[in-house]
Amino acid sequence: MDAPGFLGLSARDFERAPAVAVLPIPLELTVTFGGGTARGPAAILEASQQVELYDRELGREPVLDYGVATLAPLATTADPATAVDEIARAVAERTAAGAFVLSLGGEHTLTVGAVRGVLRARPGGLTVVQIDAHADLRARYAGSAYNHACVARRLLEESRVDQILQLGIRSVATEEAELIAAEPERLRVWWAEEIHAGGWVAELEERLSGRDVYLSIDVDGLDPALVPATGTPEPGGLDWSQALAMTRAISRAAMVVGMDCVELAPSPGLHHADFAVAKLLYKTLSFIHCPPGGTA
């Protein structure tokens, strides 16, 4: 592959097979406002070349413990339902082979396929944790059930998704607010202002304790001051330390079995956004695969 791998590394850099498979999915079919998310995966990979491998918090180069290899970008067809199936198949195949798949988007719709792929490859229930500005709980949007505004609604329809925990949400439609009120068991939303007020970690960890988790990071969950390069930016988002506290808590409390990062729409002059996303992903992979005090 000509494009650089995540962190500039490839399977050849590790003695044993890397635990993490980075899968670029340049999906852009149902974008509603600003476009450009198809270029997200390449921008994250490019920016990751500049991320220091040494992690001060962990006191070493954690990626050397678990290993990461970047796959060729996944080509998908133009029909969203078919594209979701193709993504499910690709993620299921890698997950069943023992890899931890980090899908890089691309639009949020890919999460429906990636979660279905993890469900296919693993037994039992799954908690989905979604860091996002938006609840994505609409039944349909712009004529499609596979619009990026409907991702969590499709996942709620999966019987083996035990619960969906949403963090940093600050924009919902009426039908979404009503659904959130009606489904307190399977749907827990921490609004952005609850995150800013603090004290959310204990309940989050309680909800996650002992669970298998799929983590979806929509970069618009972060504040636009940190990541302005996204299609539907919303003020009032997470700052850097809140985002790290979040993925640290999730990794500590639960067993994260799959992950994605979506909706980066790289823009000239905003390369700090690409870098912040790449660094957040490296930190999060290390939290998941190198728990503090433990070994990979």
Ligand SMILES: [Mn+2]
């Ligand atoms: Mn969003």
